[in-house]
Amino acid sequence: MDPSPEWEKSQVDADVPFRASAKHQHHTWARTYHSFPELYIRPHSTKEIQKIVNLAQRCRRRLVVVGCGHSPSDLTCTSSWMVNLDRFQRILKIDFRSNVVVMQSGIRLHDLITQLRVVQLAMPNLGSIDNQSIAGAIATATHGSSTRHGILSQSVLALKIVLADGSERSCSADEHVDLFRAALVSLGAIGIITEVSFQAVPAYKLQWSQSLHPLEDIIAEWEKDLWTQAEFTRIWWLPYKRKVIKWEADKTDWQIRPPPLNRWTGALGFHTYHFLLYLSTWVPRILPALERFTLSVQYGFKDNGDRATAVQEGPAALLMNCLYSQFVNEWAIPLQKGPEAMTRLSAWIHGDEQTARIPYALDGHYIHAPIEVRVTDTSTNPGLRPYLDNTVPDGPTLYLNATLYRPYNTDPPCRQRYYEAFEWVMRELGGRPHWAKNFSTVTKKDFQDMYPQLKDWLRVRDQVDPEGIFVGDWHRRHILPDDEGKAMLASEERMVRTEPAKGGGLNWFGQLLPKALRSESSEENFDLLQGPEWQALFSKGA
DSSP: OOOSHHHHHHHSOTTSOOOEESOOOEEOTTSSEEEOOSEEEOOSSHHHHHHHHHHHHHHTOOEEEESSOOOOSSTTOOSSEEEEOTTOOOEEEEETTTTEEEEETTOBHHHHHHHHHHTTEEOSOOOSOOOSBHHHHHHTTOBOSOTTOOBGGGGEEEEEEEOTTSOEEEEESSSSHHHHHHHTTOTTOSOEEEEEEEEOEEOOEEEEEEEEEEHHHHHHHTTTTTTTSSSEEEEEEETTTTEEEEEEEEEEOSOOBOOOOOGGGSHHHHHHHHHHHHHHHHOGGGHHHHHHHIIIIISOOOSTTOEEEEEEEHHHHHOOOOOSOEEEEEEEEEGGGHHHHHHHHHHHHTTOHHHHOOSSOOTTOOOOSOEEEEEEOOTTOOSOOOTTOOSOTTSOEEEEEEEEEOGGGOOOTTHHHHHHHHHHHHHHTTOEEOTTSOOOSOOHHHHHHHOTTHHHHHHHHHHHOTTOTTOOHHHHHHTSOOOTTSOOOTTOOEEEEEEEOTTSSEEEEEEOOSSOSSTTSOOOOGGGTTSHHHHHHHSSOO
8 A cells, every 4th residue: 555645645535626735834923933834725615624634634644724823822833734714714694684694714804894794794792803714713712892792702603613533513502512612712623613603793883982091090990880881991001101091982873983093193103113112122111211102192192081082883993903013911810800910010010019919020121011901701691601711700801911012023021021920910810811822831730720621621622633633732731631651642743843033933843753653544754745746746726
């Protein structure tokens, strides 16, 4: 029996296209990581996805599904096979009586929003960006900012998934319930989601306002109606100025009124701010002044009570510009813990060690601003919770997002110390990190303690993918049990090294087991399958 990949390809659905290329370089949106998949595959149909999975099983390859790569972690890095679903992105059905939309999983949120607008529908809630695919947004517990909405997967009614054996399985609150709860936050390790049934709502407009307030006023308002007065609320905290920009929005029938603009909201402001952030990498002490510059120039605010307003279509109002490459470290804590978290972090930033109670000295470090603060509430949702839902089960959840910009792909010097201090407070207050972000001090034992239902997620994962075709180094480092000296899973990929990338970030290199563990699988060495014959075989038709 010829064990070569070409032979394997000829044995698996020869009439189904295999649209792959062999010279793709992947990087995260923030260019924090770069990887070099052996194959980059772009299927157009469910049958093509099933063929990819069946071939990966026979050739003993790991599969990684990637969209826009917006997670700045190495979750989507691979040296094996990478699958992109940008060409698997049609809306399949809309039920106008129930507003349920059935779509292929590769559709990007901005395309979904555009197509829903045509039929006067919308997503009920949205995060800060719309570049992700619907499958990617579900997989990492993406959320918006409203006590009247939960995480994005709360609107998902049913899924179809291609599992490691190549079969497509439907799941929902009524069918294969355990699989549904595992797949709603899958971290890419359950299978390839192929179809999403989503609860849309009638299209809406939002009237929003943002205004400047002292931090102490926001904390005093915390337990009153800060988070409940409007349907959508988020704040940007400026720690050096001890001020907060509050943004709130409600549905309206008013005419569209665009946000106010000034000369700094365009290219001039973008490039000036970018250069100043880069300068702060070498002269960090300018960061407090840069915070004042941002407040005055970018937002146009000088005094408490300054306000800006607009009326926009709902999705447009909820989005924000992420500006530049960045590290993001976001945690979910109980809403009532917010004032303590902000008080202690503010004290640490200003050198008040007694109030901060954080065992990491500031040591002359300066941080970036603003710190984004958002909220959700999944506790009122009668539906099933995902096994890896990071929200509070019995009340509203607060998210604090410690963003650090990487101007011109340059890492800020404060990252390690700032994130150590930030994560210390978050952990003390019962927090859980956002799955797709740059948490740095969380151990596998921490995750086991944070997620009592992690064992259920692992049970389902092991059942549907016993050979680890969807398992990578990120999963093993953070949530999979230690192998305790045992062999890794047959198709599992481990990171073997990273090295500095030209232009910033890290190049990531992975490795599989040197031999297949099943007699019917290809025994071709993974490291040898990157030569000209392999490239020639799959370079056409991509």
